[in-house]
Amino acid sequence: MTPPPYVLSQGVLAAIGNAPSHAFIVGIGASHEASNPHHEARPCLPSVRQRSKAQRPSEGHARTIVEGRWGMCEFIGKCANIIQSWNPTVLGLLDSLPYDEEVVVWGRRWIVKTSTLGERHGYGVYACEDIIVEDSTSCRREGLTLFPYGGPIYKRRHWNMILRQHPEWKTFALEMDTFAGSTRRHSDVRVIDGDPIRSGNIASFINSTVGTRPKHRANCEWVFVEGPPPASYGETYHEDHCLVLVTRTIRSGDELFTHYEWN
Numbered sequence: 001m002t003p004p005p006y007v008l009s010q011g012v013l014a015a016i017g018n019a020p021s022h023a024f025i026v027g028i029g030a031s032h033e034a035s036n037p038h039h040e041a042r043p044c045l046p047s048v049r050q051r052s053k054a055q056r057p058s059e060g061h062a063r064t065i066v067e068g069r070w071g072m073c074e075f076i077g078k079c080a081n082i083i084q085s086w087n088p089t090v091l092g093l094l095d096s097l098p099y100d101e102e103v104v105v106w107g108r109r110w111i112v113k114t115s116t117l118g119e120r121h122g123y124g125v126y127a128c129e130d131i132i133v134e135d136s137t138s139c140r141r142e143g144l145t146l147f148p149y150g151g152p153i154y155k156r157r158h159w160n161m162i163l164r165q166h167p168e169w170k171t172f173a174l175e176m177d178t179f180a181g182s183t184r185r186h187s188d189v190r191v192i193d194g195d196p197i198r199s200g201n202i203a204s205f206i207n208s209t210v211g212t213r214p215k216h217r218a219n220c221e222w223v224f225v226e227g228p229p230p231a232s233y234g235e236t237y238h239e240d241h242c243l244v245l246v247t248r249t250i251r252s253g254d255e256l257f258t259h260y261e262w263n
């Protein structure tokens with residue numbers, strides 16, 4: 001298959017949490033283990049923004065009620081429109097993601113279940129098959145792409161608006177456009193919402209190597225991709241997107257880990 005015309009830029013994503021006990025940064029793929037001769041890697045600085053004080057929701061007529069892991073929330077106005085627009089199938093993701101059950105995402109088998117970090121750290125993503133990156137002669141044997149980080153994409157200022165509507169919602173988003181060279185204004189930087197519409201977003205269950213004892217090694221990283229996803233996964237919807245790439249061989253049963261800051 002002809003490779004899609006994207007330019008990879010390493011780094012990217014920062015996640016912004018809105019709950020005091022759950023806010024974290026999802027920095028990106030700082031493992032620096034992946035290399036791709038066809039793509040330029042550009043490191044970026046993750047940033048974090050926490051919700052300040054609760055404010056009145058923005059004006060608007062649209063309303064939508066969303067059920068997430070932490071309960072039901074009603075969003076109104078522009079926030080409702082944004083949230084309603086998400087459809088995971090446009091990126092070849094599943095409508096919903098069951099726990100403790102094998103699923104196939106972008107042609108590979110995965111399971112989301114309690115993380116090896118322990119129950120109090122929630123779920124993690126495990127491979128259900130070997131993903132061989134290099135053989136004994138260090139030749140790459142398979143494609144590096146695992147799956148995208150999928151969720152509604154909107155500007156940071158709208159993300160902040162959503163957080164103000166539901167300060168109690170424990171949520172996070174990946175920041176796009178944070179790579180060196182990005183010219184977007186701070187409030188125009190786009191985020192990919194990992195929740196509340198988290199359906200199918202398997203990437204949002206990947207845990208961080210940060211703070212692990214003994215120290216875990218990352219086996220994947222998130223990258224920003226200029227260009228649409230492969231045709232079979234819905235190239236018309238997104239002009240660009242974020243992918244999870246494998247950075248070293250993963251064996252069946254391994255949990256995925258990447259490097260990002262969280263607190």
Ligand SMILES: C[S@@+](CC[C@H](N)C(=O)[O-])C[C@H]1O[C@@H](n2cnc3c(N)ncnc32)[C@H](O)[C@@H]1O
Nearest residue numbers: 024121122123204205206207208209210212262
């Ligand atoms: C993107 S989520 C990862 C999936 C998460 N385990 C879950 O069930 O939703 C990030 C959250 O997972 C937890 N987490 C991620 N990496 C961790 C680590 N190295 N140690 C402890 N908790 C971690 C933290 O609660 C963090 O806020």
